[in-house]
Amino acid sequence: MAHSDGLTLESIRNSLIRQEDTIIFSLIERAKYPIIPQLYDSRCSVLPGISGSLLENIVRETEAIQAKYGRYQFPEEHAFFPDNLPDSLVPPNSHPQVLHPAAASININKTIWDMYINKLLPLIASKGDYENHTCVAASDLECLQALSRRIHYGKFVAEVKFKDASEEYSPAIQAKDRDALMKLLTFESVEEMVKKRVEKKAKVFGQEVNLTNDAGNGKCKIDPSVLPCLYGEWVMPLTKHVEVEYLLRRLD
């Protein structure tokens, strides 16, 4: 069903499908590099007078620049270090506001950061060193932002589901019944399809391409089985968590 803002569950799902490509390409890029412990450990910081890990500092400062130029005016964008961001120099965009204003209070980037560094990275890279630490941090930031956008897109999914069936969702929202909301918004068959598709995309996008052998020797730049695991254990559960958090505030 299309709403006044033009959104449908199908259009939102199409966006999630396209975002899979971004996530998988960014992970394939990140898999080129090792895990450099000095990048993630604040005790190893080589920056005089600066606290926090090198990655934290690069992300914080990159976000400050992007905030200045309007990145966080878009409700699908969430900063990892939202405190003390500079004001945007760009005039507010004129897109209609689709989400309930309470959406702005939901940011689960701390959980996404922890999942990415401690769970996902070890599945796609091993410890080592690479001279250009900043280059690796930039690649981490690409992955983190792509994952964050996808997971927080749950707010849009939830908004459309609510508008499609407010009479079903409202009693569970009023009762603050998280389990009932989770049940209402879960589509197991869709989740199974997503897991199969991301594995297949990783196989296709990650293959070696050469002129003599189209099949690329079966070699893959990233282990395709990481993708259904990433989506099944973290991306979809966290998206659903965002959906529930959003719905709980939807009638405020």
Ligand SMILES: O=C(O)C(=O)C[C@]1(C(=O)O)C=C[C@@H](O)C=C1
């Ligand atoms: O497509 C939906 O209905 C969603 O809510 C998105 C999503 C996902 O994260 O991919 C989450 C929950 C559903 O069970 C299926 C898929």
